[in-house]
Amino acid sequence: MIVASSLTRSFGSFTAVEDLSLEIEQGEIFGFLGPNGAGKTTTMRMLTGLISPTKGTAKVDELDVSLLKNIPKIHRNVGVLPEVPGLYENLSAYRNLDFYGRLYGLRDPKLRERIMSLMKTFELWERHAEAVQTFSKGMKQKIAIIRCLLHDPEYLFLDEPVSGLDPEASKTVRDFILDLKKNGKTVILSTHNLDDADRLCDRVAVIRKNLLALDTPLNLRTRMFKRTVVFHLKEADDAILQELRALPFVQSVERAGNKLVLDVNTPEDDNPEILELLVRKGYKVQFVGEVRHTLEEVYLKLVTK
Amino acid sequence: MNWSIVEQVFLKDLQELSKNRYVFYSMLLLPVLLVSITIINIYSAVSSPPVSLVEISFLISTFSEIIILIPAIVSVLIGSTSVVIEKNNKSLEPLLATPITDTELLMGKALAPFIPAIILGFVAYGAVISSVDFLTYPVFGTYLLPTTMMLYQMFVMAPLVGLFGTFVALFISTKIKDVRAAQQVSTLAIMPLFFVLVLGSLTLASTSDLLLVLTVILVGAVIGFARLTIRQFNRESILISWK
Numbered sequence: 001m002i003v004a005s006s007l008t009r010s011f012g013s014f015t016a017v018e019d020l021s022l023e024i025e026q027g028e029i030f031g032f033l034g035p036n037g038a039g040k041t042t043t044m045r046m047l048t049g050l051i052s053p054t055k056g057t058a059k060v061d062e063l064d065v066s067l068l069k070n071i072p073k074i075h076r077n078v079g080v081l082p083e084v085p086g087l088y089e090n091l092s093a094y095r096n097l098d099f100y101g102r103l104y105g106l107r108d109p110k111l112r113e114r115i116m117s118l119m120k121t122f123e124l125w126e127r128h129a130e131a132v133q134t135f136s137k138g139m140k141q142k143i144a145i146i147r148c149l150l151h152d153p154e155y156l157f158l159d160e161p162v163s164g165l166d167p168e169a170s171k172t173v174r175d176f177i178l179d180l181k182k183n184g185k186t187v188i189l190s191t192h193n194l195d196d197a198d199r200l201c202d203r204v205a206v207i208r209k210n211l212l213a214l215d216t217p218l219n220l221r222t223r224m225f226k227r228t229v230v231f232h233l234k235e236a237d238d239a240i241l242q243e244l245r246a247l248p249f250v251q252s253v254e255r256a257g258n259k260l261v262l263d264v265n266t267p268e269d270d271n272p273e274i275l276e277l278l279v280r281k282g283y284k285v286q287f288v289g290e291v292r293h294t295l296e297e298v299y300l301k302l303v304t305k
Numbered sequence: 306m307n308w309s310i311v312e313q314v315f316l317k318d319l320q321e322l323s324k325n326r327y328v329f330y331s332m333l334l335l336p337v338l339l340v341s342i343t344i345i346n347i348y349s350a351v352s353s354p355p356v357s358l359v360e361i362s363f364l365i366s367t368f369s370e371i372i373i374l375i376p377a378i379v380s381v382l383i384g385s386t387s388v389v390i391e392k393n394n395k396s397l398e399p400l401l402a403t404p405i406t407d408t409e410l411l412m413g414k415a416l417a418p419f420i421p422a423i424i425l426g427f428v429a430y431g432a433v434i435s436s437v438d439f440l441t442y443p444v445f446g447t448y449l450l451p452t453t454m455m456l457y458q459m460f461v462m463a464p465l466v467g468l469f470g471t472f473v474a475l476f477i478s479t480k481i482k483d484v485r486a487a488q489q490v491s492t493l494a495i496m497p498l499f500f501v502l503v504l505g506s507l508t509l510a511s512t513s514d515l516l517l518v519l520t521v522i523l524v525g526a527v528i529g530f531a532r533l534t535i536r537q538f539n540r541e542s543i544l545i546s547w548k
Contacts, residue, residue: 073404080402082399100399103403104403
């Protein structure tokens with residue numbers, strides 16, 4: 001478990017992160033969202049012990065990241081994918097990974113098997129002996145992802161993991177992140193890709209220097225927007241609107257052609273009653289849907305407040 | 306300190322160095338050039354008689370001072386390259402996210418220039434000793450080298466000069482982003498020491514007092530730059546200030 005309490009980091013007179021408190025549960029996929037310069041990278045660096053907080057504390061499995069003696073222990077349990085892959089361009093992909101594996105204390109034949117298995121997963125084994133400088137941006141990103149997985153860490157800090165990847169490779173990485181979660185790993189993402197955050201994250205923290213919101217994507221939507229359901233009828237008219245408005249859980253109703261658009265509290269509980277009323281009144285319901293507000297809408301509402 | 310981690314950084318740096326043709330050939334060129342000049346001069350002297358022992362001894366003393374440049378310049382060439390390459394590749398953040406400590410990183414980065422510099426220095430001294438003895442033995446009927454002075458230079462001064470070059474290069478390259486600029490500035494920074502060493506040796510080389518003074522100056526310079534470098538090699542500075 002990762003616990004940050006009143007985490008603050010200043011660089012001279014500039015405060016990058018201020019009074020940030022949060023907890024990241026074991027086995028969850030947690031996303032940091034925020035505009036450029038919001039302090040996402042600084043927060044991730046503090047949580048991984050790469051830089052110290054100016055104020056406040058952060059603990060990874062009870063180990064305080066501010067204490068220098070804890071850093072090697074923390075880093076044995078943490079994998080970090082920085083914003084830039086940061087590979088040794090003149091060395092082969094294999095040698096890059098071999099070097100990092102050895103820093104984590106892995107040795108052949110286990111190390112070789114691990115590198116081979118991960119490179120095969122990411123479809124790069126065929127080119128393991130080639131210098132990284134001949135690789136595309138996406139391939140370098142995959143090597144950097146493999147690098148942070150080599151020592152099988154419990155916590156993975158991934159800064160823009162699908163940056164530079166084509167749609168197929170992005171899917172491979174997304175699926176891999178979901179597999180990591182299935183295996184009980186904790187993944188902390190920093191991303192501008194809100195679709196990915198929505199699809200992957202159990203919870204997201206929207207930050208801009210300090211914490212603007214922290215919740216599941218669904219709860220954030222609910223908090224920021226009402227839930228809207230649409231009933232598609234074979235034929236609709238205004239006669240039903242009054243009766244629908246009389247239902248206690250219906251906040252608003254509008255008709256748009258043969259569609260009835262309703263704001264409700266909990267569609268899971270409310271839809272059956274609405275449906276029953278419509279059927280009783282003789283309307284033919286073709287299908288029912290929910291207007292899903294995107295995480296992007298939630299994000300924009302939060303950061304432009 | 307985990308020496309296995311230090312060893313990995315050292316080996317990786319050497320491997321990267323071997324792939325960098327510019328640095329690799331520059332590193333080999335200097336010892337070859339200096340040793341060749343020394344041998345050619347001694348050969349010219351002994352092959353144009355009459356030749357006196359005093360004249361040959363002066364030549365040997367002069368050129369052995371020049372050989373001491375090898376560990377300094379080689380360590381500067383490698384040291385400045387290894388840090389700047391990390392900066393340019395932006396590989397320091399993932400490296401610092403491993404269990405490596407700041408001290409282990411500094412040790413690995415210091416050994417990578419120091420060890421090849423010392424090895425090349427010893428090889429150069431070995432080549433000079435064997436060539437000079439080979440050329441002068443038929444003339445004087447005795448082996449002129451190694452002298453006590455040369456042994457002192459080899460085993461005391463050369464390692465100190467190598468360490469000095471290493472720390473100067475590491476310190477300066479933390480401030481500079483371009484490999485060649487780092488090498489040039491580092492070379493400039495070690496120049497005053499050369500003047501002290503070479504001029505001092507040329508004028509008063511034979512006195513053990515002067516050697517002692519030179520050694521003390523060198524030790525002081527090594528400690529000074531080592532402390533400056535150690536201060537720079539902490540993860541906060543590396544991630545935030547190294548540009």
